[in-house]
Every structure is written in structure tokens, then in C-alpha cells.
Amino acid sequence: MKRIAIFASGTGSNAEKILAYFKDSADIKIALIVSNKPDAGVLQIANRHKVPTLVIEREAFFKGDGYVPQLEAHQIDWIILAGFLWKIPTTLLKGWEKRIINIHPALLPKYGGKGMYGNAVHTAVIQAGETSSGITIHFVDEHYDHGAIIFQATCSVFPTDTPEALATRIHALEHKHFPRVIEQVITT
């Protein structure tokens, strides 16, 4: 049984899909939900699913032990970033080498990097006049939105699209693919 920690800063719709997908899994257990925001929706989702939560603070995350002892106490094997805003510090990259996966709401290497989160990404894609966008699932390294790509899927961008309309299409792609890709990577 592999134990996963999901890191999320926001609503947590991806976290919820992952929780539902692995609910009865014999191979994968969502053991912890981590958030940098005490009022993040993802924490309520965790409570509903009776999954332990951990709210982290900037100073300890970046300059302290990176919450490694807490992650070890929960025997975390893999870390999944599902809409997590902060960069991952070296302490975690070393402790969970090649075992941290991120989802990004665009086709990397385009529209990634610092500040490229949620609707900021979709606004940039629309303003650039792109006719397609998509999702990227990738391993995390020391740079924002940069590690080896595991999976991509695409969708159309229409001239009439608002960032919210595109976000809805992108979320549907994420919900469809992310749990399955996580399962494939972890169990093969």
C-alpha cells in the first residue's frame, strides 16, 4: 500500500476526485491533505472524507525542516500537488526524489512558471490567441512547472472563451485523467 499526501491551496476539486477514485483501492491510500491556507476548501473536503489534514506555514516550510517529520510520521511515499501555490523546497525534493507529481492547467513548457496559477494561466492563453490548451502532469524539480512530463491532454480554446469558461473545460480534463495517471505512475 502506497501512502499519498495531496498538497492543495484552493477549492480542491482535483483532490476530491483523487479521494473518490482511490476510496476502495488496495494499492493507494490518501493519507494526508496538506494546505498552506487555513481556509482552503480542500480542508473541508478532507474532513468530509475523514482524511487527516496539515496546515503549513511559510517560515517552517521554506526555512525550517519543510514539515519532513510530519510527512514521515504519516509514512508518506508520494506527494501529489493539486493546485498548490508554493514552490517545493529542496528538503522535500531530496526526501521524495522522483516521487512528487504536479498538475498544471496548460500545455507546458508554455504558460508555466512563477505566478502561473489557475485563471492567470487561462487569461494568458486566451490573450495570446491560442486555439488549443490542455493539461500537463509532470514530475516536480527545483524549478516552477519544469520537471519531466508524464502526460498531456488537449482541448480547444474558442475566440469567445472567458478564463472561467476555459477553466471549466480544463478542470474536466484534469478530473478525467489525473487520478488514473497517478495510479499508473505509482503502481508500475
Ligand code: GAR
Ligand atoms: C487546477 O486547475 C490545477 O491545474 C491548477 O490549480 C487548479 C486547482 O483547482 N494548478 C496550477 O495552476 C499550478 N501551477 P482545484 O483546487 O479545483 O483542484
